[in-house]
Amino acid sequence: GAVVSQHPSRVICKSGTSVKIECRSLDFQATTMFWYRQFPKQSLMLMATSNEGSKATYEQGVEKDKFLINHASLTLSTLTVTSAHPEDSSFYICSARTGNGDYGYTFGSGTRLTVV
């Protein structure tokens, strides 16, 4: 089945630094990738939608200059949290449209970001 590999699974960084999270589709081409953020005991909130070769579409209230998304190839999408602050500490998950299996969506394993 379609697999999305997400790395790192956990990262701790200092305030003011940047962190990059990668999602790779291993056995299919992901033309569309969704990036979610999940705070403790809350649901997944869509941050942005990225399409290969074009600019990402951000949801209302999400700062595009802070959360940089790059989807330069059909198998790799990255989310960079720039100038991270403690309030950015969260669980970040990517999801790709596969077109088949699980009715079209598969999730990465998630990244736990802690900003100290």
Add this chain to the structure above:
Amino acid sequence: GQNIDQPTEMTATEGAIVQINCTYQTSGFNGLFWYQQHAGEAPTFLSYNVLDGLEEKGRFSSFLSRSKGYSYLLLKELQMKDSASYLCAVNDGDYKLSFGAGTTVTVRA
């Protein structure tokens, strides 16, 4: 905006049945998903409904009524490992999934 409601918490006994309800009001509709999520992990696909009616898959069943904007997930023969958060999500027609806040199910011995 999208509005998806589900109860916050439910508790049940091992071997029992639990029904998790989900109501939705969305700008479009192209199917409803149920996912299971354990703490610190990604969601795992459970079921998908796009037409009215009941979909059964082993111990899990899901029902959809599009006219009522309503779905439920039925978990039978509960096991301890079923303790998790259950997420209702709607495809709004633009391929985006909007998630409910999740229902935490606790299974007691």
